[in-house]
Amino acid sequence: MTTRRKAVALLSGGLDSMLAVKVIMEQGVHVEGINFFTGFCVEGHTHAIRQRDRSKPKRNNALWVAEQLDIKLHIIDVSEQYKKVVINPKHGYGANLNPCLDCKGFMVNKAHDWMQTNHFDFIITGEVMGQRPMSQRKDTMPVIAQESGAGDRLLRPLCAKRLPLTLAEREHWVDREKLFGFTGRSRKPQMALARQYGLDYAQPAGGCCFLTDESYSHKLADLWQAQGNKDYELDDIMLLKVGRHLRPRAHFKLIIGREEGENNFLEGYRKQFTHLRTVSHNGPLVLIDGEINDDDIELAARLAARFSQGRDAETVNVEVTPIGGSTRLLDVTPMANDTIPQSWYL
Amino acid sequence: MSYHILDARRLLCPLPVIRTQDQAATLSAGDVLEVMCTDPGVMNDIPAWCRINGHTIKETKQNNGDIVITIEINGKN
Numbered sequence: 001m002t003t004r005r006k007a008v009a010l011l012s013g014g015l016d017s018m019l020a021v022k023v024i025m026e027q028g029v030h031v032e033g034i035n036f037f038t039g040f041c042v043e044g045h046t047h048a049i050r051q052r053d054r055s056k057p058k059r060n061n062a063l064w065v066a067e068q069l070d071i072k073l074h075i076i077d078v079s080e081q082y083k084k085v086v087i088n089p090k091h092g093y094g095a096n097l098n099p100c101l102d103c104k105g106f107m108v109n110k111a112h113d114w115m116q117t118n119h120f121d122f123i124i125t126g127e128v129m130g131q132r133p134m135s136q137r138k139d140t141m142p143v144i145a146q147e148s149g150a151g152d153r154l155l156r157p158l159c160a161k162r163l164p165l166t167l168a169e170r171e172h173w174v175d176r177e178k179l180f181g182f183t184g185r186s187r188k189p190q191m192a193l194a195r196q197y198g199l200d201y202a203q204p205a206g207g208c209c210f211l212t213d214e215s216y217s218h219k220l221a222d223l224w225q226a227q228g229n230k231d232y233e234l235d236d237i238m239l240l241k242v243g244r245h246l247r248p249r250a251h252f253k254l255i256i257g258r259e260e261g262e263n264n265f266l267e268g269y270r271k272q273f274t275h276l277r278t279v280s281h282n283g284p285l286v287l288i289d290g291e292i293n294d295d296d297i298e299l300a301a302r303l304a305a306r307f308s309q310g311r312d313a314e315t316v317n318v319e320v321t322p323i324g325g326s327t328r329l330l331d332v333t334p335m336a337n338d339t340i341p342q343s344w345y346l
Numbered sequence: 347m348s349y350h351i352l353d354a355r356r357l358l359c360p361l362p363v364i365r366t367q368d369q370a371a372t373l374s375a376g377d378v379l380e381v382m383c384t385d386p387g388v389m390n391d392i393p394a395w396c397r398i399n400g401h402t403i404k405e406t407k408q409n410n411g412d413i414v415i416t417i418e419i420n421g422k423n
Contacts, residue, residue, distance in 0.1 A: 037360055059390040060360050067394050077364050238358070264411075268356045 005173040006030045006120040007155070008111055011073060012208055013061025015190050015201040016126030016158060021069055022197050023157040024124055027174045031124070032072045034111050035062040038103075039079040039237050040086075040210045061202045068199065078110060079234055086211065087230045091134070091143075096217035098209060100134035101143065108148035115153070122153045122168045129159040130184045138162070158182045158190070210241065219245055219346045226250065226290065235269070239287075242266065244307070245346040248299055252290025253346070256307050273323065276304045280317035283308025298332060305334035347376040355412070359387035363395050366417070370401065375421030378404065383413045392417070 009021045011033030021031050066073035085106045089099030104127075111123045127136050134140065141163065145154045152167040160169070161181030169176040182189050194201055210216040219240045224230045226247070239255060243262050247253040255273075257263035263285040266275075273287040274297075286304045288296075297320055305316035311334050321327040352369050354362035362383045370379060381392065389406070392415050396403055405416040 035360075037364060041360075058359075058387055059394070060363065060387065063360075063363070063391055063394040063398065066398055071398075073395075073398055075360050075364050075367060077361070 004028065004030055005122070005168070006032070007122050007124050007168070008115050008118070008120045009033050009071075009124045010107055010111055010126070011035050011062050011065060012126070013063075013065050013202060014126065014208065015187070015194060016128060016131075018065045018069065018126070018199060018201055019190055019193050019197070020124050020126040020157045021065075021071065022199065023179065023193075024155075024174060025069065025071070027178060029174065031069075032074065032120075033062065033066050033069075034114055035073060035075045036078045036082075036107055036110060037075060038082040038209070039234050040082075042208050042210060064202070074114070076110070076114075078106075081110075082106065083232065086232075091140075094134050094212070096212055096214050097220055098134075098211040098217070100132060100212075101140055103209075104135040105144045105147045108144055108150050108154060112148055112150040112153065115150075121173060122155055122166070123150055124155050124157055126158060127156045128182045128184075128190070129156075129162050155179075210237075216240060222247060222253070222346050226253065235272075239269065239289075243284075243287075246303060246340075246344045247346055248303065248344050249290075249296060252288055252292050252296055252300075254300055254303055255287040255289060256304070257284040257286070270321070271323070275321055276301055277319045278304055278308040278310060278316050279319050279329065280315075281305075281308045281310030281313065283310065283316075298330065299335075301330045301332045302335040303340070305332050306337065306340065308334070310334060311337075347378065348373075350377065350379045352379060352381045354388075355382050355384045357383070358385050359391050362388050363391045366392060367395065367399075370399070370417070370419055373419045375419060377419045379417045379419060381415045381417065383415065384411055386413070388413055388415065 007024055007029050009017060009031050011017045025031050063073060085099050085102045089102040091101040094100050108123060115123055129136060129138055145151055155166045155168050157179045159182050160179035162183060168174045223236060242265055244256040244258055245253055257266050266285045266287055269287055273289060276286040283304060284307050288300055301318040301320060304318055308316060310316035315331045316334055318330045318332055319327050320330060352365055354365050362385060366381050373379060393403055396417060400420040402418040403415060404418050407414045
């Protein structure tokens with residue numbers, strides 16, 4: 001009797017990993033999915049926070065794909081361990097603060113650990129050679145296999161025919177002839193295969209990681225520069241996704257809610273930050289990140305007034321509450337829009 | 347059978363699902379887990395997670411932005 005082999009698949013929720021799973025399941029292998037939460041995943045956080053989007057909650061695509069494929073999915077919080085990948089990537093960053101090669105190596109390494117703990121036989125990913133500029137190149141794909149520790153237990157079913165034989169192929173756990181040799185950035189072969197399998201899939205939504213986003217990366221770089229070291233907490237990277245960020249002085253920045261949902265979300269952080277709110281007019285909740293003096297408070301209050309409905313009023317009454325302190329009121333003149341330097345906007 | 351409450355309020359998806367998954371792994375068949383959330387994404391994600399893992403949603407309540415999902419744990423963890 002032959003043993004039914006077991007593979008763990010890195011499942012992002014996108015088309016490629018979904019197809020990789022399907023290709024291997026079709027060969028009679030038992031597959032379970034694994035999905036890592038790094039804190040930078042684009043999983044509808046902005047959607048969840050913003051009031052206008054809350055009526056159409058976004059699904060988690062990895063769960064949705066797992067359900068379609070009828071496989072188990074294990075979602076694992078690696079946000080703490082992932083810091084070392086973001087802060088000091090051995091292979092450097094891509095166009096923004098995206099450490100794609102280190103990231104893929106990290107995830108395959110975690111999947112390899114999971115595979116060993118759970119007595120699975122090999123790992124599969126949806127990688128396609130030449131599809132991504134850092135992590136999915138002919139010269140970097142072997143680096144991932146080697147540095148992750150997975151070695152020849154890592155199989156990429158969609159481009160396996162362009163890569164050396166892996167253990168699963170050598171041992172005939174899978175038939176190499178039924179794997180693929182996809183290459184390049186075209187999605188047409190994958191879309192054709194999805195049609196063949198009758199699979200519905202999520203349309204690409206501009207990447208799956210905030211670190212590939214220029215604006216987000218700029219805010220993260222600013223955070224590191226302001227605090228004088230490359231470190232972060234989960235709350236820091238969540239707050240970078242929310243509100244308008246302005247840094248009027250090197251030692252503090254403002255996080256300004258842009259609408260009701262963002263204000264509600266920022267409410268949860270009130271006790272950790274000095275915060276401002278306009279009283280005489282409707283306006284945003286503003287958090288101050290940094291150490292501030294009285295002049296800074298005046299400036300922050302004028303900025304808060306600028307983003308309130310009192311922006312054209314002569315004076316706006318602003319409530320200021322320091323961390324652990326008592327609330328006080330200030331009357332300020334809203335800052336004129338054309339006097340706010342563009343360089344303050346992050 | 348025992349009753350458990352998980353506070354996942356103010357957490358954004360997929361963290362409520364991860365916390366639910368991790369707590370469910372410690373429970374036994376027939377136990378009930380009440381998950382309190384605020385991210386509306388859980389309305390899709392926790393039921394999907396339950397279907398994948400064979401758990402049963404007993405009740406879903408929404409009140410003023412708070413969401414409470416009550417899950418009966420199956421025996422296949």
